[in-house]
Amino acid sequence: MGTSHFLAVHNPSCRPGWRWLNIVCVIGLLAIAGVCASFPARAEQVPEYDLKAAFLYNFAQFTEWPGGGDNFLRICVYGRDSFGAALDNLDGKAAREKRVKVVRTATPEGAKQCDVLFVGDLERERLAVLLSALREKNVLTVGEGEGVLQQGVAIRLIIENNRMAFEVNLDSAKKSRLVISSKLLRLARAVHGATSP
Amino acid sequence: MTNEIHGFARWFSGSGLKTWGALLLALPFSLPAGAANAANADLTLLPMEQLLSLEVMSASKFSQKVSEAPATVTVITAEDIRTYGHRTLADILRSIPGLYVTSDHSYSFLGARGFQPPGDYNTRMLLLVDGYRVNDAIYGQAYVGSEFILDTDLIERVEYVAGPGSSLYGSNAFFGVINVITRSRLTGVEVAATLGDAATRKGRASIGKTLDNGGNLILSASQYESGGQRFYFPEFDQPATHNGVASNLERDRSGQFFAKLSQQDLTLEMAWMRRNKHNPAAPYGTVFGQPVVTADEQAFMALDYRHALADATELGGRLFYGENHYQGDYFYDAAPNRDLSTGKWWGGELRLTSAAFLRHKVVAGLEYQKDLRQEQLNFDVAPYLSYVDDRRSAWKTGVFVQDEYAFRDNLHFSVGLRHDRHSIHGGATHPRLAAIWHPQPADTVRLLYGSAYRAPNVYEMFYATEVPGGMFKSNPNLRSETIHTYELALERVASSVLKFSASLYRYQIDDLIQQVMDPADGRQVFQNTGSATGQGLELGGQGMWQNGIKTRFSVAFQRAQDRDGKRLVNSPAHLAKLNVSVPLAQGLRLGAEAQYLGARKTRLDGTAGGYLLANLTLGAEKLIKNLDVYASAYNLFDRRFSDPVSSDYTQEALVQDGRSFRVKAIYHF
Numbered sequence: 001m002g003t004s005h006f007l008a009v010h011n012p013s014c015r016p017g018w019r020w021l022n023i024v025c026v027i028g029l030l031a032i033a034g035v036c037a038s039f040p041a042r043a044e045q046v047p048e049y050d051l052k053a054a055f056l057y058n059f060a061q062f063t064e065w066p067g068g069g070d071n072f073l074r075i076c077v078y079g080r081d082s083f084g085a086a087l088d089n090l091d092g093k094a095a096r097e098k099r100v101k102v103v104r105t106a107t108p109e110g111a112k113q114c115d116v117l118f119v120g121d122l123e124r125e126r127l128a129v130l131l132s133a134l135r136e137k138n139v140l141t142v143g144e145g146e147g148v149l150q151q152g153v154a155i156r157l158i159i160e161n162n163r164m165a166f167e168v169n170l171d172s173a174k175k176s177r178l179v180i181s182s183k184l185l186r187l188a189r190a191v192h193g194a195t196s197p
Numbered sequence: 198m199t200n201e202i203h204g205f206a207r208w209f210s211g212s213g214l215k216t217w218g219a220l221l222l223a224l225p226f227s228l229p230a231g232a233a234n235a236a237n238a239d240l241t242l243l244p245m246e247q248l249l250s251l252e253v254m255s256a257s258k259f260s261q262k263v264s265e266a267p268a269t270v271t272v273i274t275a276e277d278i279r280t281y282g283h284r285t286l287a288d289i290l291r292s293i294p295g296l297y298v299t300s301d302h303s304y305s306f307l308g309a310r311g312f313q314p315p316g317d318y319n320t321r322m323l324l325l326v327d328g329y330r331v332n333d334a335i336y337g338q339a340y341v342g343s344e345f346i347l348d349t350d351l352i353e354r355v356e357y358v359a360g361p362g363s364s365l366y367g368s369n370a371f372f373g374v375i376n377v378i379t380r381s382r383l384t385g386v387e388v389a390a391t392l393g394d395a396a397t398r399k400g401r402a403s404i405g406k407t408l409d410n411g412g413n414l415i416l417s418a419s420q421y422e423s424g425g426q427r428f429y430f431p432e433f434d435q436p437a438t439h440n441g442v443a444s445n446l447e448r449d450r451s452g453q454f455f456a457k458l459s460q461q462d463l464t465l466e467m468a469w470m471r472r473n474k475h476n477p478a479a480p481y482g483t484v485f486g487q488p489v490v491t492a493d494e495q496a497f498m499a500l501d502y503r504h505a506l507a508d509a510t511e512l513g514g515r516l517f518y519g520e521n522h523y524q525g526d527y528f529y530d531a532a533p534n535r536d537l538s539t540g541k542w543w544g545g546e547l548r549l550t551s552a553a554f555l556r557h558k559v560v561a562g563l564e565y566q567k568d569l570r571q572e573q574l575n576f577d578v579a580p581y582l583s584y585v586d587d588r589r590s591a592w593k594t595g596v597f598v599q600d601e602y603a604f605r606d607n608l609h610f611s612v613g614l615r616h617d618r619h620s621i622h623g624g625a626t627h628p629r630l631a632a633i634w635h636p637q638p639a640d641t642v643r644l645l646y647g648s649a650y651r652a653p654n655v656y657e658m659f660y661a662t663e664v665p666g667g668m669f670k671s672n673p674n675l676r677s678e679t680i681h682t683y684e685l686a687l688e689r690v691a692s693s694v695l696k697f698s699a700s701l702y703r704y705q706i707d708d709l710i711q712q713v714m715d716p717a718d719g720r721q722v723f724q725n726t727g728s729a730t731g732q733g734l735e736l737g738g739q740g741m742w743q744n745g746i747k748t749r750f751s752v753a754f755q756r757a758q759d760r761d762g763k764r765l766v767n768s769p770a771h772l773a774k775l776n777v778s779v780p781l782a783q784g785l786r787l788g789a790e791a792q793y794l795g796a797r798k799t800r801l802d803g804t805a806g807g808y809l810l811a812n813l814t815l816g817a818e819k820l821i822k823n824l825d826v827y828a829s830a831y832n833l834f835d836r837r838f839s840d841p842v843s844s845d846y847t848q849e850a851l852v853q854d855g856r857s858f859r860v861k862a863i864y865h866f
Contacts (some may be wrong), residue, residue, distance in 0.1 A: 046240065046251045054240035054248055062245075093241060146552065150505045161607060161635050162252045170381065171503065175461065177407070179382055182274050182353065187245050192511075193381070193503075 049086040060095045062184035073098040076114035079123040108133035121145040165189040267611035267631030273355045280788035282814030282829035286345040294751030299840035303476045305342030309372035311757035311768040316843025321371035329499045333521035334540035334568040337654040346470040348419040353380045361649030364613035364629035367595045368652040383415045386866040393859035396424030412460025419453045438485040443477035469496040480845045487528040494522040510551040518543040532577040541570040556603040564595040571655045584662040593619040607635040643686040650677040657723040670722040680706045696739045703732040731757035745780035767841040769795035788814040799841040799849040808838035825863040
């Protein structure tokens with residue numbers, strides 16, 4: 001079945017194209033090598049919240065907010081904060097021609113001032129109220145846990161097979177008048193939105 | 198001595214197996230050492246692609262697994278389309294692994310997994326625009342060339358899901374599903390102008406407006422015209438037929454309109470296309486030098502609704518209306534002949550997606566479509582004589598369900614089933630089963646079995662000439678074609694910048710519909726006579742480096758044969774593709790494409806040779822404020838190549854375009 005059958009039976013050296021065929025074979029074998037070769041070095045493990053902070057920073061880079069506002073790009077954590085010092089690392093960094101300001105807020109009113117707002121799993125029961133308060137605001141909401149996208153969060157961070165991934169809800173982003181770059185969408189594990197079947 | 202070396206070289210390269218063997222032995226010594234992933238102290242310095250590949254030490258308890266797609270998806274983004282200068286959806290599809298596109302100077306034909314019988318329209322691929330089924334109600338055809346309903350500048354991305362898709366989408370999702378997703382948002386005015394050789398020009402004007410409620414309105418109109426190159430057809434090399442030369446007979450003109458209003462849960466979309474094409478190759482025994490003119494028109498309107506319900510559940514619905522018109526004018530010595538068809542249809546669908554059940558993601562839906570009008574006419578214009586006059590209507594419904602179950606955190610199962618009922622020819626039920634396993638974090642193994650079908654269309658069943666001595670016969674007993682596919686796919690994220698994939702597949706097609714001559718009365722009729730099998734190996738990879746260089750490459754080894762083991766017509770044994778995108782100075786980017794298509798048999802047992810095409814695009818984005826300029830060369834080395842065609846033509850293969858150039862400018866106000 002499959003490979004061995006047609007490799008054994010088929011003589012690929014059609015006279016005019018054999019040169020190209022060998023190029024094709026080399027490319028093919030390099031690809032096989034990539035798939036089959038074992039890579040001895042094991043990746044170093046990265047602390048979860050250091051990685052999440054880096055993701056928040058990148059989400060800010062790839063999102064377009066409607067114009068206006070001051071020179072700060074506010075990356076906030078809502079309520080119970082599992083980041084600690086990991087988030088402070090972002091303070092003062094350059095993003096989208098502004099400087100990042102790290103804010104910790106525990107009220108919906110405070111959240112309205114944010115550009116990027118992370119809501120941890122621990123704050124899950126307060127999520128619905130928070131999202132309705134943010135309805136008219138241009139806040140990029142980032143959450144974690146099952147079902148947050150359906151509730152209206154724009155990006156969900158997931159840990160899967162020991163790696164960080166994310167899913168995007170384009171409708172939520174649209175409602176907040178945010179444009180997420182297709183460069184970022186392409187890297188998402190899944191994109192939910194009005195234009196996907 | 199040199200003769201012996203020559204002899205050895207010839208023998209060595211003469212058999213692919215030996216070359217493979219030697220290369221395999223040499224490979225372990227030439228492999229680069231695996232790149233170690235060292236986590237930087239400051240992760241914010243790393244690009245997204247690298248962040249996604251880092252191994253994370255989980256502080257919290259392991260999160261619920263996200264459902265994974267059971268099939269491999271290839272995504273081509275708007276950035277790829279601009280970088281590589283893709284002119285049409287056909288150009289986009291040519292760069293996708295496993296696909297190949299051929300042409301007969303009227304339409305572009307899409308082949309997948311080594312299967313594209315010449316003259317068979319694109320009925321075995323489902324084409325969607327934002328989820329709306331574009332395959333029409335008469336021919337079930339997916340238009341992919343300059344006759345595609347959208348301007349490529351309006352495309353946000355194209356997702357190609359290879360493999361049987363009837364368990365979700367019903368008929369036509371035979372070899373795969375192509376979903377073209379339009380731009381979600383446009384603000385301001387955008388104007389584009391294109392100039393190319395062979396009198397090619399294209400213009401587009403698009404307007405976008407953000408509404409008060411956060412919604413967005415897009416309106417866009419495009420116009421395209423091309424004079425066509427000069428072709429020589431040796432089969433017509435006689436003084437009476439211009440010595441086989443056809444110049445300026447390949448005029449291609451099209452107009453497109455698109456509108457999209459999106460707000461909150463609702464999106465209203467409308468598209469229209471009309472295209473007029475001259476075909477110089479004299480099909481159907483028409484007079485050479487008098488081009489066949491085909492006019493195609495397509496339009497649709499779709500209302501899409503998506504609403505998040507409580508408990509991780511989403512309700513989706515769609516209402517749509519579509520139309521297609523075709524007119525073909527054929528010039529014979531006796532009298533000009535006209536072929537007309539009109540299709541009008543409407544329908545609706547309802548879909549529920551839920552992740553409410555622990556470890557399950559369920560999708561269930563219901564679809565209905567009414568083909569209001571399916572009309573096919575053929576007549577001599579003057580003096581009037583009618584050959585074909587068939588008018589009818591039909592309906593079809595489908596119900597489907599799919600469940601993705603996270604059996605273990607690194608092992609998922611997907612089970613899907615759909616049942617369809619067509620008013621013309623009964624029912625069809627098709628499943629898809631898949632297992633997705635991660636033996637190691639960076640590896641994905643997919644095992645898939647699925648079956649799909651293609652319902653016979655009204656052209657195959659009812660295009661019949663009732664005049665005595667008529668050539669075509671109807672066949673109301675035509676059954677659906679079916680395909681069973683098995684696939685094993687592997688994917689490995691090899692390092693922070695490289696990803697490799699491999700796929701092994703085998704398929705069996707039964708009840709293949711072919712046009713044959715009925716020995717009883719000598720008339721042409723479509724019957725379920727054929728059967729075919731295919732198998733192949735596809736290898737590919739992607740690279741995205743920190744310096745901005747991106748590459749995508751793929752190689753396919755495939756064989757498709759009929760029930761006697763004979764290789765199929767127009768089935769290449771090899772495909773190879775390479776795309777490289779290199780950023781140059783500020784704002785400048787070079788996109789290079791190389792595509793190799795192997796030799797193919799023609800219907801008369803001849804050979805259309807293999808060929809390597811190269812395309813090059815130099816793009817300057819925002820070099821001058823608000824202006825993007827692209828310069829492209831297609832078939833850069835002016836390679837002369839032909840594509841096999843059906844018995845509609847005297848020729849067994851038609852020569853295709855040589856080198857062509859294009860300059861495009863887009864200005865945003």
